[in-house]
Amino acid sequence: MTDWNALSDAEFRTQIRSFFEAEYPEELRHLPHRPKFAEVEHWHVKLHAKGWVAPAWPAEFGGMGLEAAKLMIYYEEQQSYGVNRGRDMGIQMVGPLIIKYGTQEQKDYWLPRILSCEDIWCQGYSEPGAGSDLANLRTSAVIDGDDFVINGQKTWTTMAHDATHIFMLVRTDPDAPRKQQGISFILAKMDQPGVEVRTITTLAGETEFCEVFFDDARTLRANLVGEIDKGWSMAKALLSFERIFIGNPGLAQNALAQLETFAKGRGAFDDAVFRDRFATVALDVEDHAALYSRFADQLKRGETLGADVSMLKIWVTETYQRITELMIEVAGPDGGSLGPLQAGNVGVDVLASFYKARPSTIYGGSNEIQRNILSKAVLGL
Amino acid sequence: MSTEQDEDLRLLRESVSTLLERAGGVARARRVRDDGAGWDGAIWSDLAEAGVLGVTTPEETGGLGMGLPAAGVIAEEIGRVIAPEPVVPTVAMAIGLLHRLCPDASLLEDTIAGAAPLAVAWQERDARGVSDVIDCRLKDGVLTGSKDWVMGLADGAPLLVVAKSTDGLALVRVAGDAIGVTKQTARQSDGSVLTSISFAATPAEVLAEGAGVAPALADAVADATALTAAELVGVSGSALELTLDYIKTREQFDKPIGSFQVIQHRAVDMKIMQEVAQAAVREALAAMENAATPQARSRQASRAKARACVASQKITREAIQLHGAVGYTDEFDVGLLLNRALVLSAWLGDGAYHRRRWLELRDTEEVAQ
Numbered sequence: 001m002t003d004w005n006a007l008s009d010a011e012f013r014t015q016i017r018s019f020f021e022a023e024y025p026e027e028l029r030h031l032p033h034r035p036k037f038a039e040v041e042h043w044h045v046k047l048h049a050k051g052w053v054a055p056a057w058p059a060e061f062g063g064m065g066l067e068a069a070k071l072m073i074y075y076e077e078q079q080s081y082g083v084n085r086g087r088d089m090g091i092q093m094v095g096p097l098i099i100k101y102g103t104q105e106q107k108d109y110w111l112p113r114i115l116s117c118e119d120i121w122c123q124g125y126s127e128p129g130a131g132s133d134l135a136n137l138r139t140s141a142v143i144d145g146d147d148f149v150i151n152g153q154k155t156w157t158t159m160a161h162d163a164t165h166i167f168m169l170v171r172t173d174p175d176a177p178r179k180q181q182g183i184s185f186i187l188a189k190m191d192q193p194g195v196e197v198r199t200i201t202t203l204a205g206e207t208e209f210c211e212v213f214f215d216d217a218r219t220l221r222a223n224l225v226g227e228i229d230k231g232w233s234m235a236k237a238l239l240s241f242e243r244i245f246i247g248n249p250g251l252a253q254n255a256l257a258q259l260e261t262f263a264k265g266r267g268a269f270d271d272a273v274f275r276d277r278f279a280t281v282a283l284d285v286e287d288h289a290a291l292y293s294r295f296a297d298q299l300k301r302g303e304t305l306g307a308d309v310s311m312l313k314i315w316v317t318e319t320y321q322r323i324t325e326l327m328i329e330v331a332g333p334d335g336g337s338l339g340p341l342q343a344g345n346v347g348v349d350v351l352a353s354f355y356k357a358r359p360s361t362i363y364g365g366s367n368e369i370q371r372n373i374l375s376k377a378v379l380g381l
Numbered sequence: 382m383s384t385e386q387d388e389d390l391r392l393l394r395e396s397v398s399t400l401l402e403r404a405g406g407v408a409r410a411r412r413v414r415d416d417g418a419g420w421d422g423a424i425w426s427d428l429a430e431a432g433v434l435g436v437t438t439p440e441e442t443g444g445l446g447m448g449l450p451a452a453g454v455i456a457e458e459i460g461r462v463i464a465p466e467p468v469v470p471t472v473a474m475a476i477g478l479l480h481r482l483c484p485d486a487s488l489l490e491d492t493i494a495g496a497a498p499l500a501v502a503w504q505e506r507d508a509r510g511v512s513d514v515i516d517c518r519l520k521d522g523v524l525t526g527s528k529d530w531v532m533g534l535a536d537g538a539p540l541l542v543v544a545k546s547t548d549g550l551a552l553v554r555v556a557g558d559a560i561g562v563t564k565q566t567a568r569q570s571d572g573s574v575l576t577s578i579s580f581a582a583t584p585a586e587v588l589a590e591g592a593g594v595a596p597a598l599a600d601a602v603a604d605a606t607a608l609t610a611a612e613l614v615g616v617s618g619s620a621l622e623l624t625l626d627y628i629k630t631r632e633q634f635d636k637p638i639g640s641f642q643v644i645q646h647r648a649v650d651m652k653i654m655q656e657v658a659q660a661a662v663r664e665a666l667a668a669m670e671n672a673a674t675p676q677a678r679s680r681q682a683s684r685a686k687a688r689a690c691v692a693s694q695k696i697t698r699e700a701i702q703l704h705g706a707v708g709y710t711d712e713f714d715v716g717l718l719l720n721r722a723l724v725l726s727a728w729l730g731d732g733a734y735h736r737r738r739w740l741e742l743r744d745t746e747e748v749a750q
């Protein structure tokens with residue numbers, strides 16, 4: 001097995017890039033929507049055969065075992081080539097959870113299935129009454145013989161209609177003194193009598209997220225991950241990598257490239273006002289990347305990130321939104337039109353990008369919540 | 382404005398809003414969108430009966446003779462429930478042109494009486510966007526050329542076209558089944574469509590021709606611009622109201638989210654933006670009534686649209702944010718309002734366009750003085 005970490009950064013980058021260039025299907029580059037698994041399966045099979053599905057997992061579990069520096073390079077190349085992350089909740093969230101807290105049996109059973117995408121996961125955290133205040137969750141799991149019996153509702157569950165399994169936070173001790181206590185992490189099958197999934201249509205007319213109802217659904221007690229009633233701190237630990245990932249420059253960089261293409265095609269660069277506006281957002285992206293590297297370097301040195309990493313998410317998501325708003329301005333009289341807009345000899349779907357940018361300040365910890373964290377934990381206010 | 386006029390406007394607002402609420406409010410807009418019907422013919426007749434379509438035209442033509450501020454009141458109410466009927470395009474463009482150029486045409490009376498929405502095609506596309514010139518040509522009674530961004534055109538309906546003729550501009554009518562017409566529709570975010578049309582030797586009936594057409598067109602476009610701004614004020618007013626209701630009732634961390642100071646300040650900023658926009662648009666409409674020159678009239682229209690575009694976009698986007706994930710669903714009405722704001726902002730020039738135009742018009746007025 002290759003020791004990727006032994007390669008120089010440049011060499012590693014070249015290898016990743018050439019693999020994507022040679023093998024990644026052209027029609028899947030920079031996909032504007034979240035694909036169902038069937039759409040990206042042929043790519044996943046190739047990636048799996050290469051052993052590159054889980055760059056962050058240790059090699060002993062079938063990952064690439066990349067150190068932070070190499071991992072950042074992997075993600076940079078993935079982003080810039082427009083490689084779809086596929087259905088990676090299993091890879092990004094469930095795998096690391098099981099690796100860190102799971103039993104040997106759980107590792108042996110679940111990890112290979114995640115890598116092969118035999119199981120496709122969705123994330124069941126949010127509930128109608130538990131959004132920003134996630135600890136307010138009510139969905140209950142009660143022990144009954146060898147099983148947990150699950151009752152309640154999850155919502156905003158991304159791609160639940162195309163998932164085989166759900167990893168969820170449930171309340172196992174309703175009498176715990178604090179809301180954060182008595183919460184557990186369990187894994188459950190979607191295809192069973194007590195689970196009902198309803199898709200939710202977004203204002204863009206897409207069906208990316210769902211409501212999931214549990215009515216005496218069951219899962220084995222063996223599917224509890226970690227200690228019972230200790231799920232909250234595990235969920236928080238899981239978020240630590242997520243927090244830099246969600247602040248990465250990728251989405252804003254892609255949107256900026258799209259804005260540039262569109263503006264060129266429409267002749268907007270002849271206009272001094274537009275030039276200034278473009279330079280403003282371009283520098284917002286470039287300078288964010290400088291701050292991002294600072295945090296990435298911290299990771300590369302093996303340090304853990306502090307609460308200040310939230311700055312990245314706030315800056316990049318709001319920049320992302322401004323870029324797509326500027327696209328609408330360039331579209332001018334076509335600014336309300338759905339579908340690709342002609343710009344020179346290419347078509348750019350301006351509203352699709354605008355819509356995609358809107359919820360980025362809501363999910364992954366809303367920007368208001370991130371600002372609360374920064375003001376408290378970083379500024380000490 | 383006299384108190385008598387204020388009272389008239391209040392009564393008008395009440396009757397239009399009651400009519401639209403009874404018809405189903407925002408829920409009706411959603412239904413019409415889902416049915417793909419474009420708009421509701423029965424509501425169109427009701428609106429006509431209430432005098433909405435003839436609000437600005439003299440009583441001899443079957444109108445109410447009330448002026449632009451009254452039309453603005455109607456447009457605000459239309460925006461508030463995002464009624465899909467093309468009221469502003471018909472009132473400001475079709476009726477506006479007909480009553481200025483051919484007040485005796487039976488088409489004017491029929492349109493005011495609610496026969497059917499009547500679309501007007503005047504804008505043309507060049508490489509950049511909206512062209513400054515009209516190139517579509519009328520010669521020997523036939524039209525050749527193309528038009529774009531036509532709002533409110535039903536399948537098979539007749540329409541009005543502004544074309545270049547040997548003697549300045551001409552206003553013509555093209556029958557619904559006229560030959561040589563090719564249409565393309567662009568679906569908009571709110572479910573409506575804008576149509577682009579090309580004419581190849583299409584027979585057209587001349588309604589007006591000559592030096593009077595260009596100024597009438599400029600005034601009609603100014604009216605349509607300012608009334609679209611008023612409609613946007615209605616849209617953002619609704620978004621603000623829904624948001625205020627929501628943040629008072631949605632609880633997180635055992636409190637209404639509206640009790641968090643950051644949310645309070647954001648709501649206050651939305652409110653200020655809304656009030657400034659409403660005041661500016663209403664003042665602009667009143668000023669247009671008494672404008673000394675066509676330039677002054679257009680400048681006020683640009684001022685109104687510039688403000689309303691910015692306010693409605695900011696308010697509807699902020700509304701989504703303060704709703705959290707439910708704001709991003711189709712099920713909640715804020716999304717419909719955001720989508721409508723996108724369409725109305727783009728139509729007849731967005732904020733950036735009208736800020737420039739406002740300044741250009743101000744400069745030319747200063748030179749003229």
Ligand SMILES: Cc1cc2nc3c(=O)[nH]c(=O)nc-3n(C[C@H](O)[C@H](O)[C@H](O)COP(=O)(O)OP(=O)(O)OC[C@H]3O[C@@H](n4cnc5c(N)ncnc54)[C@H](O)[C@@H]3O)c2cc1C
Binds near residue numbers: 359
């Ligand atoms: C596109 C999308 C995909 C998602 N995918 C998933 C998924 O796969 N799985 C999953 O579990 N969840 C998912 N979510 C849910 C997401 O995590 C929640 O939307 C998020 O936690 C916010 O919760 P909420 O939507 O209930 O908003 P609320 O918490 O109700 O917040 C409403 C508004 O109030 C503000 N607010 C709340 N509390 C405070 C405070 N204390 N101070 C200041 N402001 C405050 C918020 O910032 C927001 O503006 C997704 C959401 C979106 C939009």
